[in-house]
């Protein structure tokens with residue numbers, strides 16, 4: 001986020017601010033602006049000048065399906081992540097300190113564990129003869145193994161798991177700041193648990209839900225490893241499309257165009273979030 | 285005996301190995317202003333929290349009009365509460381904060397409008413409906429909290445040190461408002477504070493808490509004139525304690541011998557003791573007279589003046605007895621000795637025996 005802030009025009013700062021920001025600006029130029037500019041350039045010049053790459057991406061049903069998959073999965077993943085992360089963050093806030101510390105450590109450690117390893121672990125768990133199917137069959141919920149890998153279900157499960165910490169952390173940030181006596185006050189005012197949740201807790205946690213949700217959504221849009229391992233070839237997502245275009249087909253124009261669309265969507269979402277937060281801060 | 289309006293019956297609460305309250309027993313009448321006064325950690329909040337339903341007691345019961353509240357969850361107890369910390373809902377306007385209890389009770393729009401207006405008027409904040417809590421002072425926020433706690437006409441209002449975060453002047457202003465609101469609404473109030481002045485100013489009766497137990501219950505004047513224990517005597521009003529030994533006991537009068545051999549007879553005794561027990565003589569500063577020599581009537585002791593402080597409407601003289609205990613004497617403005625008393629003077633203090641109290645040391 002700080003990168004985005006720096007990239008935005010510097011409001012109300014003098015020349016000395018710019019001088020101080022020089023190293024960062026150079027770094028951004030070298031590793032961000034120039035590569036993106038080259039990508040953009042290649043997307044409108046290869047194989048020949050024009051917008052035909054973008055036209056193809058927008059026009060063809062095959063590519064449309066990739067975009068649809070990507071946004072659909074990212075949306076579902078975000079939703080499920082919020083639904084799981086909220087109770088987890090709440091439980092972490094109210095449970096006794098030592099327990100909360102242990103669970104918090106597990107969450108952080110899982111973020112540091114290799115992504116590939118964790119995704120492979122899910123492949124093993126989710127496959128037809130995997131643990132999850134065996135348990136479901138043995139307790140009699142199903143009698144045929146469910147198809148949980150090589151489709152969007154597998155992708156969703158795997159991505160929710162990977163994204164959870166990114167949702168839990170910002171939620172913890174806002175929920176920990178809520179004074180428990182505010183909820184006690186709500187209860188004495190006559191609010192049931194449900195009313196206290198929907199009328200007090202959720203509104204107060206909204207900034208955390210928004211920032212965590214946006215982060216998860218944007219990360220999900222660009223995810224590559226999990227969809228390619230758990231999603232199979234039939235359900236391609238945007239990151240896979242880009243990799244395929246560039247690596248297998250050496251089609252830099254098409255890959256660049258897809259990447260550029262992804263970048264624009266991402267930046268657009270961040271801009272919305274920045275506005276949202278600045279508007280909120282303004283009322284404080 | 286008739287059923288008390290609110291009966292706190294043998295309440296005990298244990299956290300791990302900490303006994304927060306023990307055998308708290310109190311009967312409160314309808315419309316009464318009852319204050320829990322005691323030092324920090326003496327179990328006042330715990331008692332209030334059990335009433336609110338945030339904690340379950342280890343033993344004992346809470347009865348409102350004869351019916352136990354313990355199995356009723358907080359949100360169904362219909363009790364109002366103002367907390368020590370600011371607990372307005374920060375995302376809701378003042379009007380919506382006060383409307384909250386009515387909204388969760390699914391009241392109609394007209395009723396909500398009418399009651400919110402009335403409650404805000406009661407705390408003198410009419411016209412503040414659209415303000416956000418963050419844009420209000422601490423005193424205003426606590427008044428909104430009071431309106432929110434009263435808008436649904438609860439039979440009992442709990443207040444847990446609601447003014448402790450405010451400065452002295454503002455505190456006194458709001459104390460005055462709370463008294464007025466109590467008179468206007470007739471609501472039964474349980475008020476917690478560690479500030480004796482606040483307790484004396486507000487309450488019909490005061491329960492003195494110490495180490496989880498109630499030491500004494502009574503009106504302010506009762507507690508001041510007849511403290512049952514050393515702790516109460518020390519907590520209400522500033523008093524001097526002179527250490528000595530019980531020499532003899534007759535009925536409820538004691539004879540006390542001090543370290544320098546000085547003997548006082550006929551002092552009211554609190555508690556039980558036998559000759560030889562360590563005891564303390566308690567004196568209120570405004571009951572002590574300062575004189576040049578030993579008086580003809582009453583009790584008297586020689587002292588050496590240690591310090592004189594002029595405080596406007598009175599002067600405070602700190603003096604020390606022959607065996608080293610300090611006591612203060614208050615001289616009202618105009619007292620002939622003001623101006624002449626000085627550090628190092630050898631004078632006498634005297635008082636009426638009935639104005640002193642002897643507490644046997646445990």
Ligand SMILES: Nc1ncnc2c1ncn2[C@@H]1O[C@H](COP(=O)(O)OP(=O)(O)O)[C@@H](O)[C@H]1O
Nearest residue numbers: 299302303304323324325326327328329330331
């Ligand atoms: N939730 C709790 N867990 C453990 N001990 C507590 C808890 N609440 C209060 N206590 C202890 O109980 C005693 C009484 O506390 P409290 O009722 O808050 O006192 P007061 O309100 O008079 O200051 C204190 O020793 C306090 O440390």
Ligand SMILES: [Mg+2]
Nearest residue numbers: 325328329330
């Ligand atoms: Mg307290």
